[in-house]
Amino acid sequence: MNQGFTESVVEEAALSWLAAMGYEIRHGPDIAAGEPGAERGDPNYRDVVLERRLRKALPRLNPNLPPSALEDAYRKLTRACLQKG
Numbered sequence: 643m644n645q646g647f648t649e650s651v652v653e654e655a656a657l658s659w660l661a662a663m664g665y666e667i668r669h670g671p672d673i674a675a676g677e678p679g680a681e682r683g684d685p686n687y688r689d690v691v692l693e694r695r696l697r698k699a700l701p702r703l704n705p706n707l708p709p710s711a712l713e714d715a716y717r718k719l720t721r722a723c724l725q726k727g
Contacts, residue, residue, distance in 0.1 A: 691720055
């Protein structure tokens with residue numbers, strides 16, 4: 643009996659696709675608050691943005707922007723996430 647797509651099937655396909663594109667795949671418990679590799683601050687996984695990753699990515703993606711513009715972009719991105727979250 644074929645039950646069609648489940649959340650886990652879609653998740654595994656997305657993770658495989660992202661890994662094939664070169665993204666590092668990290669599982670939630672590995673980056674949870676309180677763990678050695680913690681990237682989250684909220685123990686209930688309500689973080690909308692992984693702040694440290696965003697701060698590292700902005701200059702890599704926008705190498706010609708001055709630090710003040712990168713900080714402005716960070717503020718705008720995180721403010722938008724907080725308002726929607």
